Amino acid sequence: MADAQARGRPVIQVRDLEKRYRDGTYAVRGVSFDVHRGEIFGLLGPNGAGKTTTMHVLGTLHRATGGAARILGHDVAHQPHAIRRRIGFAMQDVGIDDLATAEEMLVFHARLHGIRGREARRRAAELLDTFDLTKHRKRRVTAFSGGMQRRLDLAVSLIHDPDVLFLDEPTTGLDPHSREDLWATLRRLRDERGLTVLMSTHYMDEADELCDRIAIIQDGRIAAIDTPRHLKRNVGADTIQVELGAHPDDWQKTVLREGFRGAPVRLRDGTLELRVQDGGESLLPALRVVDRAGLSVRSTRVLSPTLNDAFLKYTGKRLEEDEP
Amino acid sequence: MTVFGQLYRRNLRQMPRIPAVLVFGIVMPIIQLLLFGSVFSNTVDIPGHPLFGTDTSYYTFIAPAIILLTAVIGMANSSAAFIVDLRTGYFDKLRTTPASPSGVILARLMAEMTRVFLQGVLIMGLAVAIGGLPETGLLGAFLILLAAVVFGTMTTGMAVMILAMKTRSDQATQAMFPLFFLLLFMSTAFMPENLLPDWLATIASFNPVDYMIQGLRGLMIDGWSNALVDLAIGLGLGAAVGFVLVLVNVRVYRRILG
């Protein structure tokens, strides 16, 4: 809490937000969270969880049916214009002008934000470069591949140097290289200019590596909010696996048992499995015990809970299949 | 330049990139003028035709009707680019920028009005080349074009915006085309009133399109006095239709905003 106060008023404040569509679909059922300046905040949830709806309400595209939200101190219901001047929004389905070239689109959006002439063209050139589109700048966007359109859409969302960026599944359709590039760009903008990002994703690794904090959202409600690290930590302990060079005899087993002093440990098919709080820290002491018993080590593995495990714990569902 | 100006400029810039706009926008009106002009040109030899025994060209007689037809059909086509924006999600993208949605729609209409006005200029130019300047001169010519464009905007322009937002489909707007043709043929567009069958003349007297044609043609052939009355009635009826359509537009738009 003290930490939150030190950072000042949250850039995004959401309180008991509700959205019921006209057809009766209750998409968001009371969602509350804060996002601070310079934070990359992720919404993680299965299809239909309400991620897009939440972001659209915050981006002033839809009206909430309950609760309240502020972006940069402006009320989303009553001050949408003030908000639109300072946000960028890349929607789940890219929104690009079929009849324009990449460069025209960027310059046009710069001008919509009151950026003129040379400055508009300078920014367009910069973003074309950032998103690796410079050599396509004179091409009509209809001729772009899906990933190129996605990149252009992201570039357009950044043309006015927004304070807050909404990204709805920004890396869907991007190749691994472009994905890494986007992550790097977002981190750079966050570090250099204090850009705040609210994003949704289906990718565990993206949520894990890129997001500072994550809200796990399901059926229009938030099941948990925390840093990826804490979310994983809450699932349970790490496991250390030590594949032994030979099967231990009775004396060696005694040494192991005493060495681990009642810690949850078991031996299965010549592999020692040890449950510990922090796998990284406990690995070396564990190996020392094995060494003391005079056993050789063929291989070691440290298994930590994944975000997928955390997701399973909070929602009862898996978002991604575990890798084999 | 204001946000509105930017939107307007963008819309104009994209027009030459829509092949249908080029072909239908430039070729069709010219063909219509020349075709209808020659098909019906002998009607001036019928005793009782207002042009009987005068040296006024039939092209001069028919040009205002073709201009009105082009404006009405042209504004009905104005949803095409709007539908593209709705379908590609670009309209939503614009809603996340300082461009207000009503501004986006108005800039769209303004650009389409500009296009239709230029098409009208083309027809008028051709008619003047064949049959000489309107009786009311250049000012009259300008007024004919302006009134036709405004009428088209208030009627079909407003109507197709509703259909576009509701259906996001070109087919829905195209389904309206036969209606326009019907309204046009049930008027004095091609034949003077006294040469129409009685029943058609009766229908024409209730047809707002007919008042427009009488007014526009009056400016073209007769002069200022009577034409302005017909024009005022025609535009008034168009405005009434337009007012209702604007209300429906606002309603439909609010629904989309959900």
Ligand SMILES: Nc1ncnc2c1ncn2[C@@H]1O[C@H](COP(=O)(O)OP(=O)(O)OP(=O)(O)O)[C@@H](O)[C@H]1O
């Ligand atoms: N315009 C709409 N009208 C009615 N219901 C809607 C509308 N948009 C979304 N919904 C419903 O609201 C719920 C939440 O949808 P939303 O798009 O917010 O989910 P999401 O978390 O973004 O899912 P995804 O991962 O598939 O993008 C779903 O049940 C969906 O069917």
Ligand SMILES: [Mg+2]
């Ligand atoms: Mg979504």
